[in-house]
Amino acid sequence: MQEERRLAVLRAIVEDYVATEEPVGSKALVERHSLGVSPATVRNDMAALEDEGFITQPHTSAGRVPTDKGYRLFVDRLSTLKPMSAAERRAIASILDGAVDLDDVVQRSVRLLAQLTRQVAVVQYPTLSRSTVRHVELVALAPTRLLVVLILSTGRVEQRLVDLETPLDDTQLADVRSRVGRAAVGEIIADATTSLRDIVPPPGAAGAQAGDAATLSALAGVVDTLVEAMSDHRSDERVAVGGAANLARFGDSFDSDVRPLLEALEEHVVLLKLLGEATTGSNLTVRIGHEGPYQELSSTSVVATGYGPRDEAIARLGIVGPTRMDYPGTMASVRAVARYVSRILDEG
């Protein structure tokens, strides 16, 4: 009984505090929520909640404010995702459906997310590691210079230049091209890497079906380049950021809260760590205040989820904002955008 009401009180406190940005007192609570009890009773409950560490008061004789632990309980047990309105759904669809390519999808997503949540949005570009090789092309730019183009199932295109030791004629080039294609096309990155390595004969031990020296040398160079392009971490680390202007709403504490966040937004490695490791599926994760890996960001929360085609989370997206945020609404928006983007990747 009392336990249940206490949780109701906690929920009310979180909701009011998020809405008003001011510590909430017992009297205001009973006025705004129909709890069916008097302020005095609420006070007793508040005292209990404070003992348990869910709320705290900034100074004696002020209202109560949720602690990280309080938000955690709220998110885990007291909130239900706010359903998106029809208008919001339409907005998501209309904005994302206009995208012309992968980069455009990411950029539109980040804007959309920032707009919906009024927070700073972060979207990781689909990572290479889970995707498959759709095509490899070799183009002779000059007698000893090849352009290697790698096209992945996500739509990402990587190109590299390879300088050859000896010139290659068309037949030899076609040979290299077909060997590489057979080894890599259709494989996921990880497998393609190993099978590409396999088609380069170890130096010295010339196999029966190996081929002439020029071809082998070129093959080795191309394979090296491809392997390097595939494992290139720069591609994995790319993220898009949007809605930094929303930081202006942070209100008070500027130097202590906004500054470290602004710095983090430029460090893509940090951002990726904030988004969290991509686990399987599309689970929505919420990291509140101190739960995160960075001391300086102890007053910010992260709401993130994986996304990708066919329920494979090949990248993550989410938002970063003050611990005092509208979790139900934000979580709903993040999930909705992730689902829609995943669907687009499915079709593409």
Added chain:
Amino acid sequence: MQEERRLAVLRAIVEDYVATEEPVGSKALVERHSLGVSPATVRNDMAALEDEGFITQPHTSAGRVPTDKGYRLFVDRLSTLKPMSAAERRAIASILDGAVDLDDVVQRSVRLLAQLTRQVAVVQYPTLSRSTVRHVELVALAPTRLLVVLILSTGRVEQRLVDLETPLDDTQLADVRSRVGRAAVGEIIADATTSLRDIVPPPGAAGAQAGDAATLSALAGVVDTLVEAMSDHRSDERVAVGGAANLARFGDSFDSDVRPLLEALEEHVVLLKLLGEATTGSNLTVRIGHEGPYQELSSTSVVATGYGPRDEAIARLGIVGPTRMDYPGTMASVRAVARYVSRILDEG
């Protein structure tokens, strides 16, 4: 005589105000600078300067602060570029020389610039319009699907997909490839666009050396795609931004000054307009406060310059900061980075 001293006073006021961020009074001025006159004299000069609109006082009985007009005079006539220290030169060289490709150069530049000036840095990616076509490649991904790769002299690579109406065999493809190559390679973008259009025969009027229908259809599709890629404004508009965390030093006025700037940083079109139209050569431009095109950014200044290989300004870079900034130092840094980047583009 007096005129000269008045300018010296203005210079001293600007320097002191930039350093201390506080209105500067007559007494403090004569103490910190050896002007050789008494505070009373300085006061007279100040009154004159105020009449002319170069300085103003925030409120009666406070020190003086430079106006936009005052900064303008300072920048135009009273300041000499601070020479870069040897250490700074080395830092620029060592950071930029490590770049592996064009994007890397831009990204390193923007970080470097933000670090040197402690302001928000903006670097436009080299624009297409002035650069030349180094190579065009056509790759048959499928019988009726071509990958068109466009490589420019700046090192930028654009790729597009073209769907054909009818399949193309290797001979026909080679034909299209060589026609396109002959028309475009080596030309600057603008010329390539027109000469590409010229090689597509007008519908109906089949010329003597035209060729079969499949080839012509494919040719038209490829040319359309190339022309579109070349004139694609998205490529022109790309900019990199760095050092947003430096906005935290803005001190006071948050909502009125920082917020619009944060918003502008996400609008690349706005940023490009701020950097200004690329004029010829590497002229350093300084836009102070209200001189800029945006009302909301009236308390920010922009220091920008063009850069590019062989003294052709194919893109711009610069910084955005408060009107109260160290102009000589900032201008020197911007120019130094622009020169170094231009040199790298020269070599690449």
Added chain:
DNA sequence: GCTTGGCACTCGCAGTATTCGAGTGCCAAC
């Protein structure tokens, strides 16, 4: 005629005092 010292005046800032009221904890009564 410019420069300078003197001087009265202004006015923002910082520190202090004071009031106000929202909110609390506790207790006795229900």
Added chain:
DNA sequence: GTTGGCACTCGAATACTGCGAGTGCCAAGC
């Protein structure tokens, strides 16, 4: 277990005051 009452706390807002940096002006001096 709930409720109304009540004394108490303490931060925020307001008002007051003295300080001092800075100014403008003027008359004397170089």
